[in-house]
Amino acid sequence: MVGEDNVELAEPMSEHTTFEIGGPADLYVMPDDVEELREVLRILDEAGEPRFLLGCGSDLLVSDAGYRGAIVSLTEGLVGVNAEGKELMCEAGVPLREASEMACELGLSGLEFACGIPGSIGGACFMNAGAYGGCMADVLKSVRVLLADGTTATLPVDELGLGYRKSRIADEGMVVLSATFRLEPADQDRIRETMDDLTQRREEKQPLDKPSAGSTFKRPEGHFAGKLISDAGLMGYQVGRAAVSKKHAGFVVNLGGATAADVHAVIEHVQHEVEHDFGVRLEPEVRFLG
Template structure:
């Protein structure tokens, strides 16, 4: 009876789905009611109904087919570096690609990474191969799949500059390899995001370079990040997108909001563009800080700050 009530409330039978996913991904790859706090860089988040970690391309395809046939809600997770998960968690299945799908191959100046490869590691591998173009990604904490999803970028570089193509799965289950033009990458967006695609792998088209110069550039960017960003505290990186004609951090700083705190969440005193988890913050704390910053900046400057952080679950 409890299982029937749960299925009615959530709209699907999570126990049956979990059983099917075990056949797809393996017994040890599926967990129920697992907190997501350990899978996000904010270190915040309640439990997901089901978490599945497919360890290969084929297992991912099988899992997606099972979820589609069961009409189960699901969310694709990389490194959780741009994500705030509700304190009540997520009523659905989390497909965690960050602990699987980590194969990398190279062919000349091309580097192909599966979706779960950390983009930082892709940058390191490129440097080791004497390939230039991914230096900008040396400090981005997300996965390759997530980087394509949001066209991640930093320090005058972004994924769109070096991406050749990506293999994706469409909502109806068919797979295609789309060129960078077909992926429609823009500022913190892409067709992956707008059309609900799932990235399987991405191929970067890089150039030959001098490894010493490549590493010197990466060291320079790392030093700049460490000097300016609150990397010592859990966060989801830049909290807000860059508003046209402005810088979010500057607007927040000029509004006197650095150090503004709710519970354990705070506007960083080191970089106003970051909301950080300073003392066991919950998702409600972070959401309250974000809402207050938006309200104050809108009143003071007439600028709407749009979160770069994504929200998962009920808020």
């Protein structure tokens, strides 16, 4: 059962988010396995304690005041993987990049698109993460979830309601326990070449040397957020220590020591200016907590 070893008090969320921003969480719980996770969630829910599931924290802006409740982190304990034939099963806390690397080593194609996405399997299913023309919906066979009533179910991909950065998992508050991918055998060198090419393209275009949560805004229909922001003259726009990246206008970056309030101020200004100039309302892709 979860004990002192896997619970922290007043844990700074800046240490668990790629933005490197966020005040303390009252409780930070790291269940060792699926059974412990179920038990932890049952106890928290019965106590009426607010709780939030954390993957790699790569799509999150946690407030400076932190989170009043329990962060349940899956990347420490839910890290099992199993490969069988063309199928790869990963537990929710496995980094997507590791899954992509593993598929390559097994000579299985399909997860190349994911090699540069710094999220977990759970977070990636939650929002149907995707890049360079691929997304989770293309390669998932099924996802094992914990439902609100405490039961588990294995949902085939076509029952997950996956669309652009959305899913039934998010809409219905399901917890991803594991995902099974259906991949295709392919030449390992070709898979590696594709991954290297995508990594190079990312390094050339994205400000990977600075903390961020990736693309700050969703792609508005018929536009690219980065282009609208740069056309509005906002590249480099800065509040405190947060700024619109000078390398890729779609990213708000932490220049070192940024607060969540700085990032919010940049986001709101960008939304206002882009709407004023082009009549397009940018919706944040990054999720706010606390």
